[in-house]
Amino acid sequence: MFEKMSPNQRLILAVVLSFVFFIVYTAIFPPEMPESAEQNVTLKERVGTEATTPAVTDNGVGHTVAVSEKVANPDATKLVTVESSEFTLKIDTLGRIVSKVLKDKKYYVDDKPTELIAQEGAQPLFIRFADEAINAEALKVPYRADASSLTLDAAGTKSVTLTQTLSQVTVTKTLTFYADGHYDIKVSLSKPMRYFLYVGQHAEHKGQMMMAVHGVMGYTADGVSNIFEDGDVEGRTALRDVKLLSAFDQYFASIFYGLDPEVIVNIDRDRSDNPIAYLEATDSLSFNGFIGPKDYRLLESINPVLVNAIEYGWFTWAAKPLFGFLLWLHGFFGNWGWAIVALVVVIRLVLYPLTYKGMISMQKMKDLAPKMKELREKYKGDPQRMNAAVMELYKKNGANPMGGCLPLLLQIPVFFAIYRVLLNAVELQGAPWMFWIGDLSRMDPTYILPILMGASMYFQQKMTPNNFTDPMQEKIFKYLPVVFTFFFVTFPSGLVLYWLTNNLLSIAQQYMVNKQYAKIKAARHEAHLAQKEHNGGEA
Structure with a gap:
């Protein structure tokens, strides 16, 4: 199954499994x-x-x-x-x-x-x-x-x-x-x-x-x-x-x-x-x-x-400056919940150029999936020639198989750092946000935040391009929102708010990238037709 996964899919699965292991291990072996x-x-x-x-x-x-x-x-x-x-x-x-x-x-x-x-x-x-x-x-x-x-x-x-x-x-x-x-x-x-x-x-x-x-x-x-x-x-x-x-x-x-x-x-x-x-x-x-x-x-x-x-444990090097910035945001907004939302917005803005390139790369990889499948079938018995052909295909179309990985890699230490910050911040005790959250250091008693988080993750999956070739892979990723919702139910509301806000911003960014990429594809298609007409009907 794993040899059929793209680098992006393998990285995403590794991140998810690491996260799940991190939570499950500490829950089972306190x-x-x-x-x-x-x-x-x-x-x-x-x-x-x-x-x-x-x-x-x-x-x-x-x-x-x-x-x-x-x-x-x-x-x-x-x-x-x-x-x-x-x-x-x-x-x-x-x-x-x-x-x-x-x-x-x-x-x-x-x-x-x-x-x-x-x-x-x-x-x-x-x-x-x-x-x-x-x-x-x-x-x-x-x-x-x-x-x-x-x-x-x-x-x-x-x-x-x-x-x-x-x-x-x-x-x-x-x-x-x-x-x-x-x-x-x-x-x-x-x-x-x-x-x-x-x-x-x-x-x-x-x-x-x-x-x-x-x-x-x-x-x-x-x-x-x-x-x-x-x-x-x-x-x-x-x-x-x-x-x-x-x-x-x-x-x-x-x-x-x-x-x-x-x-x-x-x-x-x-x-x-x-x-x-x-x-x-x-x-x-x-x-x-x-x-x-x-x-x-x-x-x-x-x-x-x-x-x-x-x-903050292993992530102190990243968590300390993040908390310092969160503290400053709290001084500006006067509310820890809105400070967390603002922190996510700033992080997304800082990572936007890399995230944009990663999303465009994933779109290109999705478009090339049928051609890659053809090349694998064509050179099934010759891995060396198949790899050379695939790399040539990437080069010709300006695609980078690792292009979507870097933004995810950067977000891993950021997530675990903010996780440690929100887990250890006594300032969140008794800190309210909106009308139903009375304490950001404790779980949402109404389950509204984790349910919204799971729904946003599901919607984000629907918008994100993929090139699954194995039905089992598709099933695993399909049920990830349910798994994450289950784990996040008992998490501090502040942490769930962070993840929900991050998902919503990812959805907004993916929507913009999808629109922009559609325009890019349309322009390329028109240019291709014009070139074809100029060449007398030959591509």
């Missing part, structure tokens, strides 16, 4: 989750319960890093509550940030606020000591605080000091909170002692797409984003000169930044091979932190280095 909470427990951290630590190696770190069991009710062990107009944050008696809830309803899921702190695993600012005996004591002795509640106004800051007095050392954590969600922290010990401070693990949030990358990132001074994905961590990695350390999911992150270049950042694994990140120190540490949405404008306003927490 990252492995722990079978139960008990399998994820190597360190019990609840106040008043017996605590154990993993075996400590000569470097003070066990092979499997300590991970807490499910956190007790944050209110039951609450030590400090921080309130602002944007969030509520809670610190427990072990000096950990155990809860942060955003008040903006665009972040709600099922009319409930989203908890940004993982209720299983290591929580932000948790300290573990290398000394096993001190560590066991630290898990039983509660911190004291010089304030039980802080209320932040729009421009102000508030500080709290936490103190833990142990038999051999006193730990002091001084935190200063800002209304925009970031904080400053200084950790000091009464005497040098080796300890580890955790950035926390990301929470699991309902409704987030499986295809989004979740895990830990260490962004270093050389501009490299070291990504450690959930379920894919094999051992411990140490990083230095880290500008940003992030435990992240699709939309939110717990971040440390402003670290001293000499601070060692370790990324280890839990028993589910998920990453756990922590700082290693023996004395005082001073740095900054942030827990919240990966909103570009918010992160940039706090510190420009934080925008590096927004990561």
